[in-house]
Amino acid sequence: MNTSARRTRKRRTLTVGVAALALAASGATIASFAAAPPPAHNNGTVGLKRVGPIDESNGFPVWYQDTSGTRLELCTDPGDANCIVGAVQTPGGPVVFPTNFPDEAFYSNAGASISTGTGTAKLVTGIEAAFAGAGTPARGQQITFGRIRVVATGLSAGADYTVTQPYGSQTFTAEAGTRGIFDTQDIGSLTPDGVFDQTLGAEAAPFLKWPAGTGAPTGYLGDPAVDHVVTGSPTGNNFFRITGPVGSFTGSPDLCADPTLGASTTATTDCIETNLFQASGKIAVHAGVQVTKAYYQESGTGHMMDLFAYSTPGQRLIVSGTGVSDTKMLEDAAGNGKYYARVYAEGAPPTDLKVTNTTDNPASVDHIALSQFGDRVHVDSAVYSTDTNTLTLTAESGDSTAALSVDGFSGGAPSVGANGATTWTFGNLPVPPDDVTVTSTKGGVGTEDVVITGSDTPAANVIAALVADSTNVQVGQSVTLDGTSSSGTITGSSFSMTPATGATLTGTGLARTFKATTAGTYTVTLSVTGVGTGNTSTDKAVMTVSDANAAPVADAGPDQLGVVPTSVVTLDGTASKFASTYSWTEATGDAKRVTLSNPSVANPTFTVPASSTPLTFNFTLTITDVNGSSATDTVQLVSDPGAVTVDSASYKRGSLEWRVRGSAKYCSANNVISVYWNKPATTTTPASTVLVGTTSPTLALGVCSYDFRLKNAPTTLRPTAAGTVTVRSTFGGEALDQAFQLL
Structure with missing residues (x-):
């Protein structure tokens, strides 16, 4: 049953090679961008494509862009009727982060609703901005994600329903009561770390929008108060459809017009659908700007500063600050929205240094927090010798007052040369690092690969084992x-x-x-x-040697309970003392005889037979020492066939499908679950137990379970009335005469 409340993608690990910058207003941290996931659909080619720079006024990305080129900005105005906006703390007041800011807002949102006859089915899709923790607007808690939610009531409990929507298709088993289907998929940047690229893997994209020329409000994807056809589905399924058993949707005004869409090729009460959505999203008119890296180094009586920024291509970005001449940033010719400038300030770096995107109206600004403005750290060399197992490292900072340290290493007897460079020597390192990172007390960070010198490692290191x-x-x-x-x-x-x-x-x-x-x-x-x-x-x-007259001691090992049938068991007499010979025998009164692989060694083996009831095995070990003296010990083993349960069983006449689900104790590869129908007698044939089919149990989340399905059952396996089934495992576990439903 697929009713998980939230599914998330794991975040990639970030390798930060430079100092991070703090957002002055939001309090979030900008980290180096992780390798973003590919778009979610069509082999990584269709979905979301790019995330915009961070808006320093609220800590969220200015925009998200899909693979069709549509770029949407975050709409936070509660008075904008064309946007979906969460509640603010003071309705009617100006929107200010974080004191009067929506608890959730959307880049895109599209939903649909249909009647199930006795209930309602709803679809919600979108790219959302929200807050972690309690969900209250707060600095450093910003998250974004793509959501697809399906909720349906008025369904038949235990029945399977297939939901098809613009971003995919999935089959659910309806729960009992009013819950029916409740499935939410949230994929994105759910860790509040100021990095929002993982939302690019969300499945709720490309954005759903009104087709061109159909009257969408200017600057928006659609009007969320109007039901309208949409376009944008990566599969071409610009509709919301649910199919299920015949009769599921009797009385619904949204029955599918095509009778072939459901389980039956003639009935229409097995399918409901709509192609009308409430779509919203504000076309981005701001490009924004985000400073992604910033370094400084001493230069004469002042400081030279290197700044890197991100926006959309074709923007006019200006660096300014006290003592800094207004400087236009250079744009990368590749057209990827990356910008760079080197500026000079006499004396210390200015406290009001900023980058302004003057192309935006009003202009976008990103101020640089000097507490995170790092000095330029350069690793001059990092050399490891395999002959001496020593790492020698030299690095320098652009700030003569900075103190440097090597991440992950201590000691190393650092020394500062005449040129200001610091050198460390780390000895007794049997394995070299592949790279090193040097950190400055002024915030700078430098990373460099390690060069390895010396002789090669022996082709095959020997290891003694006695x-x-x-x-x-x-x-x-x-x-x-x-x-x-x-x-x-x-x-x-x-x-x-x-x-x-x-x-x-x-x-x-x-x-x-x-x-x-x-x-x-x-x-x-x-x-x-x-x-x-x-x-x-x-x-x-x-070797502990006792006197020749010391009495031998036999030790057959501890008793073994819960032994798995069909497994190979090893008897263990190695703890015996003074054994020159071994002899194992099985008690003649055991219910089941087995054959030991070699009864004259310390560790003979045998295979445990399968049985529906536990089997008990008793073995006696007899040893003799060099003097011919003997000693005995016994050991007992008890098998466990493992319980098998039947949680639900049914036969669907419409699809001619058997389905039996339950649990098993053992999930090993050789445990096969066999399902039998206890076929009742007829006027011409006696009652019999016939095999319906087999399946293998699987382990998920610590639970061993099986789900047997047989579609299009042959004529001989089609019951006409409810009855019972029997389930057996290869190991002997069984559940006898379990009732099944006739659907």
């Missing part, structure tokens, strides 16, 4: 020490033992046989070497 059959042994007991699982290109190996007497190591290669003649604790070390300097590795096994 495994003992047992580490608790008796005098005279032989134990294998196996080093063959060591990895890498091994050119040499050696074994050593401490103490060197009281036990022997025999054998060649990477395996040895250990046998002690004196009780005590022995450490056996395996050393392996490979190509390259320092390419060595060691591993150790500590």
Whole structure:
């Protein structure tokens, strides 16, 4: 059932290479732009295309543009009848952020409504500006997103309905009661961080608007008080339609004229639709301006300042401030709305530095908060040596009073040279960073790739691995020490033992046989070497040797409950002491016999049979030591077939469809759910249980469930009355004689 209240896209991580600028009026922060998602439709080609600069008066983007070229600005005037605007704190007063500002406003909005016969279905789409947290207008809480909401009442509970609207099609299962269908999809910049590009991935675009020449108010997409046909759907479906079971919409004045649209090719009570929408959106007349980066560096007795800004192409942007000659910013020839200027001010950077878009009427302004106006930081070099595992880094600031530090590193013995550059040396770094970031106390940030020098890494670093059959042994007991699982290109190996007497190591290669003649604790070390300097590795096994007369101890391992049927179980006798031989046997009274893979080793295995009831297995482990003394221990394993439930079951006569849904305990790949119809007897045939079909359970949000559907059921699987079904899993779980509905 798809009734989630909100679905969001995850935000991309931002890599900020320069200082962020604060919006003077809104209090939001401008961060470097993340890689924006592609448009939502038609393989990333149709939808929203571009987000405008931030309006410093309210902290929201000035506009959003769709792929058709339509650019809409945020409408915040409660007195504008052609816009959809939320409530302000003081109705009738001037709109001022944040003290008297709408709690929500829209770049675009389009909705439609149709009757379901006994209720109403509504569609809401749009690109919205709102506030995080409690939703109250506040600095630093601005968010934007694209919304698609479908609400429908008066539907048949448990029935499936397909909703088709301009931006897609989706099937819902109606809930009981008045809720019916309630689905909201919000995609966008839902984290209040001053970056609004993730809304470009919203599905509620391109903007729906009245077709050209049909009388839309000048400067708007349409009149929201008038129901009207629209254009703009990326699929060409400029309508709102719902289809469902026959009879769902009896009495609705909005029945589809085409009887072939619903489940039936003749009935019309299975489909409702409209092509009339209430569309709104204000065509952008302001381009706006946003300073995206700002640096300064000392120059003579003053400061040289580098400014970067964003707007639409073709704007006249002027940099001004005390002691700064009014300077027109240069525009990038690529036509992407990027601008740049370098200006000079005698003495300190001016506190009233700003960029004005004089093309706008009235002019748009972005003031630069000096608290976030960073010095230019340059990383001169960053070199790592693989021979010494040392990183050497040199950087400098455009402000001689700035102190620099390297992000993620401490120490490094920084030193300042005659030219003002700072140098750090960081040693004992087995792995180099791929880049480094230097931060200034004046707000500047510089990033540079690390250059790596020195010899290459050995082709295959060796790793020693030493495994003992047992580490608790008796005098005279032989134990294998196996080093063959060591990895890498091994050119040499050696074994050593401490103490060197009281036990022997025999054998060649990477395996040895250990046998002690004196009780005590022995450490056996395996050393392996490979190509390259320092390419060595060691591993150790500590052997505890008891007297020859010490009694053996059998340990069959802990009992195992809830063992999954069809799984392979390993018995574990490795914790036994002084075992020279192993022998496993199954109790003869067990209800189900199994075959052990090898009953004479410490870890035999067997496959648990499937069963609708739990099975109990009892095994006895017998060990003998070097003296022929024996000891025994037992272990018990109990299987769990896993419960299977049937949450709902139905057969739809109109579409000849079986549907059975429920849960299962196990979601492993080899667990198959089989659905059977308990077919009643007829005058000619006896009652029988027939297989309807199979499905596999899936795990979602921690719940293991299945959803079996069989459409166009064959004649032999078409019930004429309600009855029961039985569901079984491969592991043996079953739900017997569960009722199904006949729809």
